[in-house]
Amino acid sequence: MNVLFKNARLVLPTEVVQGSLDVRRGVIAGIQAGDSAMPHALDLEGDYLLPGLVEIHTDNFERHLMPRPKVQWPELPALLAHDAEIAAAGITTVFDALGVGEADTDSLRGSAWHAVLQTLEMCSTKDLLRADHHIHVRCELPAPNTIELFAPFHDNPRLSLISLMDHTPGQRQWENLEHAKVYYLGKKGWSQDKFERQVAHAAELQQRFALPHRKYFVDYCQTHGIALASHDDTTLAHVEEAFANGASISEFPTTELAARAAHERGMATVMGGPNVVRGGSHSGNVAAAHLASLGLLDILSSDYVPGSLLTAALRLVHDGVLTLPKAVATVSLNPARAAGMTDRGAIGQGLRADLVQVRLVDVADGNQHAVVRAVWREGKRVL
Numbered sequence: 001m002n003v004l005f006k007n008a009r010l011v012l013p014t015e016v017v018q019g020s021l022d023v024r025r026g027v028i029a030g031i032q033a034g035d036s037a038m039p040h041a042l043d044l045e046g047d048y049l050l051p052g053l054v055e056i057h058t059d060n061f062e063r064h065l066m067p068r069p070k071v072q073w074p075e076l077p078a079l080l081a082h083d084a085e086i087a088a089a090g091i092t093t094v095f096d097a098l099g100v101g102e103a104d105t106d107s108l109r110g111s112a113w114h115a116v117l118q119t120l121e122m123c124s125t126k127d128l129l130r131a132d133h134h135i136h137v138r139c140e141l142p143a144p145n146t147i148e149l150f151a152p153f154h155d156n157p158r159l160s161l162i163s164l165m166d167h168t169p170g171q172r173q174w175e176n177l178e179h180a181k182v183y184y185l186g187k188k189g190w191s192q193d194k195f196e197r198q199v200a201h202a203a204e205l206q207q208r209f210a211l212p213h214r215k216y217f218v219d220y221c222q223t224h225g226i227a228l229a230s231h232d233d234t235t236l237a238h239v240e241e242a243f244a245n246g247a248s249i250s251e252f253p254t255t256e257l258a259a260r261a262a263h264e265r266g267m268a269t270v271m272g273g274p275n276v277v278r279g280g281s282h283s284g285n286v287a288a289a290h291l292a293s294l295g296l297l298d299i300l301s302s303d304y305v306p307g308s309l310l311t312a313a314l315r316l317v318h319d320g321v322l323t324l325p326k327a328v329a330t331v332s333l334n335p336a337r338a339a340g341m342t343d344r345g346a347i348g349q350g351l352r353a354d355l356v357q358v359r360l361v362d363v364a365d366g367n368q369h370a371v372v373r374a375v376w377r378e379g380k381r382v383l
Contacts, residue, residue: 056338120133137163164231218245222246239265243265289316289319
């Protein structure tokens with residue numbers, strides 16, 4: 001697919017350049033500063049042209065598969081709706097985060113994933129998807145059925161990332177039990193009685209299953225060459241354990257101490273876009289913008305709101321925390337490299353022509369909002 005862009009503000013890895021971009025056969029073939037005289041070039045009217053966003057952790061597909069507690073939605077319309085929402089947010093590469101392991105059989109993460117994986121493969125084969133979809137399996141270590149539910153993912157070529165989770169109330173993300181209760185009663189639809197019963201049972205499950213399940217998935221990542229991430233690191237001990245296991249990514253560290261420890265060990269830190277947009281964590285943990293100001297934030301994830309990815313990056317620019325190229329890198333180059341992808345993530349010669357046309361508009365609260373006007377994946381317009 002060949003296309004020439006002109007009159008664009010190109011967001012390159014270290015600078016923003018007014019110029020033109022030449023795409024040939026889905027790859028960036030040339031970058032030129034200044035105006036292009038080519039009459040057939042696509043005029044971007046001074047809009048920004050960003051590399052396609054790379055999202056390595058989003059629960060959005062799960063949200064479409066189960067839009068309400070205990071309401072299972074058909075796989076095909078769920079995937080297509082998720083894919084469209086992802087593309088509209090400027091995301092051209094997405095790691096669909098699918099959770100395995102849940103003692104509650106009414107939950108999505110306590111269900112089998114065969115039909116979902118079959119639907120994903122069918123849609124990809126038929127070229128029905130706008131974004132490039134990969135799989136990130138989130139493994140709940142204390143759940144009795146985690147290894148069993150992971151079975152459909154064995155040797156799946158889309159599996160590129162595994163994260164190890166432990167949502168036992170009283171530690172990590174749920175160190176504050178009141179925050180845990182709000183989440184489980186609100187999002188999961190649990191009763192107060194069910195919450196109390198689950199909390200009482202959680203410590204027993206953690207003691208029985210967390211360590212052997214950790215060993216299983218660490219071994220799987222090492223033998224299959226899969227990137228490993230820790231999740232909700234809170235203490236130095238959490239980070240040291242993850243690093244010893246071979247984790248290269250620390251997802252959503254809950255404290256400055258954990259984020260700093262991860263950075264010191266060369267682990268890429270991931271924080272949520274909603275955390276930036278809302279001005280803090282909904283769980284009462286460390287603010288993502290604070291970590292960014294300390295140089296301890298490498299990657300932004302949209303987590304549970306796809307549109308937050310670009311909004312959060314621009315908020316960090318507006319607030320003077322990061323330059324535009326560095327902010328864009330947190331949602332493109334940095335996640336791509338953390339996931340082992342070297343063919344995308346930046347506007348550069350020889351890289352995939354995954355591109356997003358963005359216009360900034362002033363809003364009443366004094367901020368600027370990024371409006372996605374068009375998206376290309378490998379030079380093909382998908383939005």
